[in-house]
Amino acid sequence: xxxxxxxxxxxxxxxxxxxxxxxxxxxxxxxxxxxxxxxxxxxxxxxxxxxxxxxxxxxxxxxxxxxxxxxxxxxxxxxxxxxxxxxxxxxxxxxxxxxxxxxxxxxxxxxxxxxxxxxxxxxxxxxxxxxxxxxxxxxxxxxxxxxxxxxxxxxxxxxxxxxxxxxxxxxxxxxxxxxxxxxxxxxxxxxxxxxxxxxxxxxxxxxxxxxxxxxxxxxxxxxxxxxxxxxxxxxxxxxxxxxxxxxxxxxxxxxxxxxxxxxxxxxxxxxxxxxxxxxxxxxxxxxxxxxxxxxxxxxxxxxxxxxxxxxxxxxxxxxxxxxxxxxxxxxxxxxxxxxxxxxxxxxxxxxxxxxxxxxxxxxxxxxxxxxxxxxxxxxxxxxxxxxxxxxxxxxxxxxxxxxxxxxxxxxxxxxxxxxxxxxxxxxxxxxxxxxxxxxxxxxxxxxxxx
Amino acid sequence: xxxxxxxxxxxxxxxxxxxxxxxxxxxxxxxxxxxxxxxxxxxxxxxxxxxxxxxxxxxxxxxxxxxxxxxxxxxxxxxxxxxxxxxxxxxxxxxxxxxxxxxxxxxxxxxxxxxxxxxxxxxxxxxxxxxxxxxxxxxxxxxxxxxxxxxxxxxxxxxxxxxxxxxxxxxxxxxxxxxxxxxxxxxxxxxxxxxxxxxxxxxxxxxxxxxxxxxxxxxxxxxxxxxxxxxxxxxxxxxxxxxxxxxxxxxxxxxxxxxxxxxxxxxxxxxxxxxxxxxxxxxxxxxxxxxxxxxxxxxxxxxxxxxxxxxxxxx
Numbered sequence: 001x002x003x004x005x006x007x008x009x010x011x012x013x014x015x016x017x018x019x020x021x022x023x024x025x026x027x028x029x030x031x032x033x034x035x036x037x038x039x040x041x042x043x044x045x046x047x048x049x050x051x052x053x054x055x056x057x058x059x060x061x062x063x064x065x066x067x068x069x070x071x072x073x074x075x076x077x078x079x080x081x082x083x084x085x086x087x088x089x090x091x092x093x094x095x096x097x098x099x100x101x102x103x104x105x106x107x108x109x110x111x112x113x114x115x116x117x118x119x120x121x122x123x124x125x126x127x128x129x130x131x132x133x134x135x136x137x138x139x140x141x142x143x144x145x146x147x148x149x150x151x152x153x154x155x156x157x158x159x160x161x162x163x164x165x166x167x168x169x170x171x172x173x174x175x176x177x178x179x180x181x182x183x184x185x186x187x188x189x190x191x192x193x194x195x196x197x198x199x200x201x202x203x204x205x206x207x208x209x210x211x212x213x214x215x216x217x218x219x220x221x222x223x224x225x226x227x228x229x230x231x232x233x234x235x236x237x238x239x240x241x242x243x244x245x246x247x248x249x250x251x252x253x254x255x256x257x258x259x260x261x262x263x264x265x266x267x268x269x270x271x272x273x274x275x276x277x278x279x280x281x282x283x284x285x286x287x288x289x290x291x292x293x294x295x296x297x298x299x300x301x302x303x304x305x306x307x308x309x310x311x312x313x314x315x316x317x318x319x320x321x322x323x324x325x326x327x328x329x330x331x332x333x334x335x336x337x338x339x340x341x342x343x344x345x346x347x348x349x350x351x352x353x354x355x356x357x358x359x360x361x362x363x364x365x366x367x368x369x370x371x372x373x374x375x376x377x378x379x380x381x382x383x384x385x386x387x388x389x390x391x392x393x394x395x396x397x398x399x400x401x402x403x404x405x406x407x408x409x410x411x412x413x414x415x416x417x418x419x420x421x422x423x424x425x426x427x428x429x430x431x432x433x434x435x436x437x438x439x440x441x442x443x444x445x446x447x448x449x450x
Numbered sequence: 451x452x453x454x455x456x457x458x459x460x461x462x463x464x465x466x467x468x469x470x471x472x473x474x475x476x477x478x479x480x481x482x483x484x485x486x487x488x489x490x491x492x493x494x495x496x497x498x499x500x501x502x503x504x505x506x507x508x509x510x511x512x513x514x515x516x517x518x519x520x521x522x523x524x525x526x527x528x529x530x531x532x533x534x535x536x537x538x539x540x541x542x543x544x545x546x547x548x549x550x551x552x553x554x555x556x557x558x559x560x561x562x563x564x565x566x567x568x569x570x571x572x573x574x575x576x577x578x579x580x581x582x583x584x585x586x587x588x589x590x591x592x593x594x595x596x597x598x599x600x601x602x603x604x605x606x607x608x609x610x611x612x613x614x615x616x617x618x619x620x621x622x623x624x625x626x627x628x629x630x631x632x633x634x635x636x637x638x639x640x641x642x643x644x645x646x647x648x649x650x651x652x653x654x655x656x657x658x659x660x661x662x663x664x665x666x667x668x669x670x671x672x673x674x675x676x677x678x679x680x681x682x683x684x685x686x687x688x689x690x691x692x693x694x695x696x697x698x699x700x701x702x703x704x705x706x707x708x709x710x711x712x713x714x715x716x717x718x719x720x721x722x723x724x725x726x727x728x729x730x731x732x733x734x735x736x737x738x739x740x741x742x743x744x745x746x747x748x749x750x751x752x753x754x755x756x757x758x759x760x761x762x763x764x765x
Contacts, residue, residue, distance in 0.1 A: 082707070087517070087727045094518040111730070117518055213620045215708055266620065398729045401709070409712045414622060437516035437731040 040073035042335040045099040047089065047323075049081040053290035054353045061349050065342045072335045082396050086112075089323060093117040098323030101336040106143050106317040107387045107394030109152050113438035119322040120149035122337060129341035135360050137381055143389065144319060152319035153340050155347065156355035158286050159380035160220050160314045162305055166298040168280040172200035180376070181300060187254050187307045194263045197280035207263040209271025209282035210255065212411035215404025216396065218255075220314040221283060221304070222407050225251045227385035228308035233428060234388040241428040245421040252410045252417035254307065259413065266412040275299075286380075289354030289373065301373040303380040312385040316395050317358060320344070356381050391436040403427045504743075511737035517730040529737035539738060541713065542721035545626065549701075549717065550694035552630045557690050558683065560634060561641035568642070569649045579646070586639035594703025597632040601704075619704060622714045629701045629715060636700065637693070641686045648682040649675070688753040695746060698723075718742055 050058045055078055062074050077099070079085045086108065092098045094117065104112070112118055123133070133141055136154055144152035164174075164181050174193050176182040184190045198207045211217035223233075231247040234240065258264040275282035276295045283304060292299055303313035320340040322328065343350075347357035348367045351374055362368055369375050387393040387400075394400075403424055410420035511529055515522035533539050568578040585593065600607045601618035609616060618628045656674050665673065698719035701710070709716035716724075722742070726735030 083728050090517050090730065094520070113516075113518060116520070213711065266617075392729065396728075398724070401724060401728060405709055405711075405713045412620075412711070414712055434729075434731075435514065437514065437729065437733070438518065 041071045042331045043073040043075055044101055044332060044335040044339050046074055046076045046101040046336075046339065047085075047099045048076065048078055048103040049085045050078060050103070051081065052287075054287065054355075057349050057353050058343075061343050061346060064346065064349075065339060068342070069338065072338060074339060086396075090117055093323040093325075096324075096326050098325050100322070100325070100332050101340060102321050102323050103155070103318055104152065104321045105395035106140070106152050106154060106319045107389075108397060109144065109146065109319075109321070109394070110389050111391035111394060111397060111436070111438065112321075114146040114149070114151040116438065117324050118151050119324050119328050120151055121153055121322060122333075123150055125334065125337045126153065126341055129338055131341045131344055131359070136358055137360065139384060140317060140358060140381075143317075143386070152317075152321055153344060154358035155318045155320060155344055156350060156358050157315050157317050157381045157384070158355045159377065159384075160217075160224055160304055161284060161286050161301040161377055161380070162303065163275060163282045163284055163288070163292060163299055163301045165275070165278070165280055166300055168197060168200050168278065172196040172280065174280075181302055183302075184305050184307060185309065187257075190305055190307045191257065191261065191263075194258075194261075194281075198263060201278060201280050203278045205274040205277050205279045206265050207280050208258060209274055209279055209284075210258050210264050210411070211271055211283065212255070212259060212264060212266040213408050215408050216400050217283070218407040218411055219400050219404040220285075221255065222248075222251055223387065224304045224312055224314045224385045225254060225308060227312035227314075228306055228310050230310065232388070234390060234432065238388065238390050239432065241425055241432055243421075243425045243428055245418070245425060248421035248424060249418045250308075252407070252420055255407075255411050256413065256417055259411065286354035286356070286374075286377065290352070299373070301377050303377055303383065311379075311383040313380050313383060315380060315384040315386060318355070319358075390431070391438065392431045392434070399428075399431060402431065507736045507739060510733055511740045513733045514731075515733040515736070517727070517732055522733065525733070529734045530741070532734060533738050533741060538716075538721060539718075539741075542716050542718045545714065545716060546695050546697055546718040549626060549630060549633075549697050550691055552627075553633055553694045553697075554687060554690045556630070556634055557638055557641055558686055561638050561645050561686065562679070562683075564638065564642045565645035565649055568646055579643075582642045583639035585636050588636065590636070590699035591703050593632060593636040594700040597628070597635070597700075598704050601628050620711050622710075622712045625705070625710045625714050626701075629697070629704055632700050632704065633694075633697070641690065644682055644686055645679065648679050652678045684753070684757065688750065691749055692746060695742075695749070 046062075048058060058078075059076075062076055065072075066074060079088060086104075089098070089102055089104070090112065109118070114120070126132075131153070137157075140154050140157065141150075144150055144154060162181075166175065166179070169175050169181060172193075173196060174182060182193075184193055194207055201207050210221060226233075226248060229244075229247045229250065231244050231251075232242045235242050259266060271279070271282050272284060272288060272291060275284075276292065276297060286301070289301070303311060306312070320343070322333075322336060344359050345362075347355075347359055347362050348365050351357050351362070351368055351371055354374065356374070356378055357363065357368065363378060387397075390399070392398040406415075406420055406423050406427060409415040410417050415423070510522070512524055512526060513522040514525050514528075564582045568575065568582060571578055588596075598619065599605075601609075603609055603615065603617040603620075606618075608614070608618065616624060618624045652675065656678075657670055660670050660674055696719055697717050701715050701717055702708075702720055705715050709720070718738075719742075722735050722738050725731050725738065
């Protein structure tokens, strides 16, 4: 006989025993981790969706909060941006395991069952920590209020911008005497500028990147120019579609012309990289500021050009929310208020990521004013083009998911602009007809939750 | 001999009506006595993780439930009515069906050819098998990302090698095709393995006898190999149809979780995900899942029915 091998049963038994022992070990380790933090009085669990430069800035802000508030510990978790984040947040709130504080896009609040998945802010408590309504843009603050209660505490405004290379634009004669991009006020002027820029662009890159085939950006850019024309998507009560197909067609033709006139392309070339490699312009979110600054480019950034007269550029906002907890209150809740107020008030660090701070006093801060190109596009907050306040709207929401590809199909030329405008109306009508799953009612009608 | 035969084997054990004198009741008791406790752990898990969720999903499909899990109301057949009247659902179903139509024949032919190759090649057999099967071991995200790079119009290998200028993933005419190509490369290994096993199970004496009778290679292929592979081919086709209808991960990875150019790669599973986890319409998402479940079950049952008919034909 061969030497005794361990029996199958024995092996299985030991694996099981190891697994059990291991889980106890983990539990113990976990306990000791919370014990380390136990010299603090409260522990605020905080979820956010910031990675990259934003993530590093947020961590730096949390560290300075910890240093300033040794009695309050922060357990922060960074989750994957986009829909997976919102799903986790919704289910955590539904299952009563929500964190004490979280970050959300302002436009997603109406669809997030304020009152059921979100708890309102205690405005008096915020005031105690030095945050008042008067310190915010009134339009922004109003978007965060549902049924008279504040559900989101705005942290920033992030805008779609027209980035331009100073070196290329100077050669094309597009800079004013002050060295800034001379402003254009009509599509003709804009395309004339592009024509001049095209001659100055060197190398195998296009003149401007407009992310023609990217659904989210296509929707944001469309909304910017459509708002410049004075167009709206939904009636104030959110029940009727008010999309003006003539105006929409005008915008779609404008966007499409960038490709037909040979200034831009839609064949998967990364617009940001092209800009670094010499494109004159690129339309991008302000979060690309650290990328372009890191590449040591000579560049500037303005809100999207007001080609249809009235300036408007798409903006969305990050805000702090209180995910629903059945027993919200007490020291932990106060800690959440304290933390959110601190971060909102000390947002100069946040502005390094390109965002416009929502807390107005920050805008007068010398440190903020010295940030370039940040202070160049701060006017974007005076001309915000925002998504309609419906349950299906907001960053990466159902509206963007459904209407974005439709716009992109016109941009790249596989659908005619007028037909696309009609399809956009159709998409909106279908969405309005859908019941808000959180309310049992249609469209925006109720932020009023049970 | 093949997987298929083990699947139909219980039919042979079934007592013939002539010898079966037990009442159904005693038969049940006897079976429970012998096997009941052995299958109990499985049954418990099966009930907990399959039956219960299916039942709950069925119930939810008749409600307007949302993701918060509270306040669901019975709405009858509303969700189903909406689904059948919704062009988005039909589009998504169309994309999944079209994908299936492209993938299944290609994979069957390709897997068969690769299996023949690996079976007949004399040198470094293990290397061939490994090469053909290895991609199947990759997670879908890896396969999807890899091919996203290969299909990159500016820097990708495909355009470079073939001297093309095709924006594979960003135009409607090629986006789904790119997913098909990725899927072929990624999953052909599994069917290849089934074919290879079946090839190795064909007794040599059949070929020897045929060779003695003067059959050439072509005759042996057509009259021995192909008929002997009939069962396994049926299995491969069915498994591939079921897997292809459920296409999801590689498609969304390759399109960065979007619906593709002009929504041309939004598959049925992706549509369900959007409704359930972007729109939070859990009731409606359950209804379309049930519709999909019925469709897939019909394919599986259809195959069983065909098989039984064929068995009867043989008898």
